Amino acid sequence: MESIGTGLAAIDWNDRRADVYLSRPEKRNAMTVDLMRDLTEAFERIDTDDEVWAVTLLGEGPVFSAGMDLSMMRDRVEPDSEIDRDTFPALLETIESTRQPVVAGIKRAAPAGAFELTLPCDFRILGRDAKYGLLEVALGTFPHGGGTQRLPRLVGLSKAKEIVLTGEFVDPKEAKRMGLVHELCDDEAVDERAKAFADRLCENAPLGLENGKRALNAAFEMPLEQGLQFERTLGRELDDTDDYREGFEARLEEREPQFRRE
Template identity: 80%
Template structure:
């Protein structure tokens, strides 16, 4: 495991998968500005690595993430706090714009800011007993790092209003039923299942994965005609590549393809 920046995030590199860890287990991985800086650096490094086809986001220790550090949140309104309010949105945008698909493992807890941290990820694997919800209305504010914008795109406006305005935890099984979580597993299996899911993605062509993610991310924000044109443009970019030819040749020859990302 390789520490990043101030050591509050880490990357475990594999052949074609990168595991990004929140690495503050003594504080249940509660997020501070240095931790957020480290997450940005970690995902920028993953994005730049041509050998990586998929990534995970995990919490070191028994808990995924307790959300924002409460002392930091209390003190940030002070004039001399020096806390950048745009830092957390930058973290989420960096994850969202990472070229590779990202699988997050949600074990035991992901409230408030930690919930929002999972939303830009492409797949969410959640533990059966996870405390997963947007609690901000119970803390005198409301989720404002994308929670009111990304969540309706995942579960619909009515269900998003219920989750945000009640401030209650979402049952993991319900999270799966409404399309918020992709799989519910035993708590002790969350991290390994997230890695296995990412490994399954890694079997596919990296150029196809990356351009498909771009097209899918644009789908809900783009008029249909414009989206279809963008989809075709991204597909045409891949046509004259080794991986395109290799994929079809391997299927015709009845063998596993050897993709190279080129």
């Protein structure tokens, strides 16, 4: 495992999969400015690495994350606070724009900011006993690290209002029913299930994964006709690739394809 930046995040390189860890287990991976910056650096490095085809986002130790560090948040409300309020949004945008698909493994707890941290990920694996929700309205504010914008795109406006405005934890089974998470499992198995999900993605053509993600992410950002044109453009980028030819040859020959990102 390679420590990143100040050591509050780490990357475990596993062939075509990279596992990114919040690495502050003694504090239940509560997020500080340094941890958020380290995570940003980790995803920026992965984004430029052609050897990585899929990514997981995990918490070191028994908990995904307790959310924002409470002492940091207390200091933040002081009038002369020098805390950089753009650090968290920048991290979420970096995760969202990472070209490889990202799978979050959410075990035990992911309240408030930790919940928002999982939203720009492409897939979410949730523990059956996890405390998962947006609590900010009970703290005198509301989720404004992207929660009010990303969540409605995932579950619809009505459900998003329920989650944000009640400030209650989301029942894991309901999270699965509404499409917020993709799989439920025992909390002890979350990390391994997230890795297995990412490994399954790695069996596919990496350029197809990347361009497919780009096209899907654009679906809510463009009018339909513009989105369809963007989709066609991204598809044509792959027409002359070796992987595209390999995919069809393998299917015709009834064998597993050997993709090379070429």
